[in-house]
Structure formats: C-alpha cells, structure tokens
Amino acid sequence: MQRPDVRRMPEPVRVWLLGGFRVSVGTRVIEDDQWRLRKAAALVKLLSLAPDHRLHREQAMDLLWPEHLEKKAASNNLRQTVHAARRALASDPSEGSRYLASKDESLLLCPEGDLWVDVDAFEEAAATARRTRDPAAYRVAPELYAGDLLPEDRYEEWTQGRREELRQLHLALLIELAGLHEEHSENNLAIDALQKAVATEPTLEEAHAALMRLHALAGQPERALAQYER
Numbered sequence: 123m124q125r126p127d128v129r130r131m132p133e134p135v136r137v138w139l140l141g142g143f144r145v146s147v148g149t150r151v152i153e154d155d156q157w158r159l160r161k162a163a164a165l166v167k168l169l170s171l172a173p174d175h176r177l178h179r180e181q182a183m184d185l186l187w188p189e190h191l192e193k194k195a196a197s198n199n200l201r202q203t204v205h206a207a208r209r210a211l212a213s214d215p216s217e218g219s220r221y222l223a224s225k226d227e228s229l230l231l232c233p234e235g236d237l238w239v240d241v242d243a244f245e246e247a248a249a250t251a252r253r254t255r256d257p258a259a260y261r262v263a264p265e266l267y268a269g270d271l272l273p274e275d276r277y278e279e280w281t282q283g284r285r286e287e288l289r290q291l292h293l294a295l296l297i298e299l300a301g302l303h304e305e306h307s308e309n310n311l312a313i314d315a316l317q318k319a320v321a322t323e324p325t326l327e328e329a330h331a332a333l334m335r336l337h338a339l340a341g342q343p344e345r346a347l348a349q350y351e352r
Contacts, residue, residue, distance in 0.1 A: 132220045132235035137170045141269030162206035169231035170239045176230045260299040267292040
C-alpha cells in the first residue's frame, strides 16, 4: 500500500524589498552571510519582483550576468546560484526545491507555500485605495512603503525602472489622499499628507502648490509664503 505524503507544508516566507532586502522563513531571519553567494540573494529578489514570482531560466541568466557569458558558463553559474539560494531558504537541505522550484525551464519562488512580498502588499493596498476612494484605505498603502526599492542595488539595471515606478505610486497616493481630506474639509490631514510627499520628493511642485493653497485657506499667509520660498 502506498504511504501517504506526510511532509509538512513549507514554512511561510516573507520578503521585504522596500527600504532594504530582508527575508524570513517561519521565525528564522536569513542573515546576509547565509546566502553564501551574492547572486543567490539577487535571484530571490528577481523572483520576488517577477510576475507570479516566476522567471524563465534564460531571463534569469541574462539579468544576473548581463556581461553575456558563454551560455554553458552562465548555466553553470545559475545552477550554483540556485543551490546556494535553496540552502539559505530551507533549514533542511532536502526541502530546498520546495522553496525555490524548477519547472518547465522556469524558476518559481515558493510555488506550494505561503509567500508574502511587501511590494505585492503595497501595490494591492494602492489598488484597493483607488477602487474604494476610502481615506482609511489610502492611509494604509503609504505606510507599507518603507523606502525606495532595494537601495543597496541602486545601480543594477533591473531595479531602476521598477524603483521609480513604485516611488511615483507612493507620491501619487499621498497627493490623492490629501485631495480626499481637502474634499472633506480636513485641511490639517491634507497638509500632513502633502508634507510627507515633499519630504520624500522635495521638488514635487504639485504638492508645494497644494500646501500653499491650504495654508492660505487656513488664514496662514506667512506659512504659504514660506512654502513658496522652499
């Protein structure tokens, strides 16, 4: 008689990319030196950002080794990188492929387990806020934005477009939240949201103009002038 599969489910994996890279598996936080290879951490970052957390092996090789290594060398590098990432993710080496799987020439992050990525959570919260137009929902999304995407990888080409996209979404949410507060005559809350926006992006003219208008409406021309000078 065939024995039932009694393997326990993989532990939940949480990945933080905003404000800096961090990964936890269950209650265990993976320390930097546990990745062994820098590219192993980079592979997990790529998969965390990829649609459905899935990436074709060829695409992973092109992104990780853009200097266009000979294909066999790049393939060998990827094999070692996958092995190192699996060792970091799984406390039991035999379980590594359950956290980082290979299927149909693609690599998949946590295909059968519980995966949470802060970028996903931020974008989902932003979509909910825009759908509901609820100020409470709008306050949730910016709180999930802990900082720019992967600041330690600022010069990696594969991070640059995505970093700017997320940054602009964060700023837009703050301006939209300020607009909602102003519609409800909650000018102090509107000012607070706009001040957070200009603290993140000091050259954001739209936010400065809105702050000047709100200070003027509040009968505080000196603050409006100070904002203009800033």
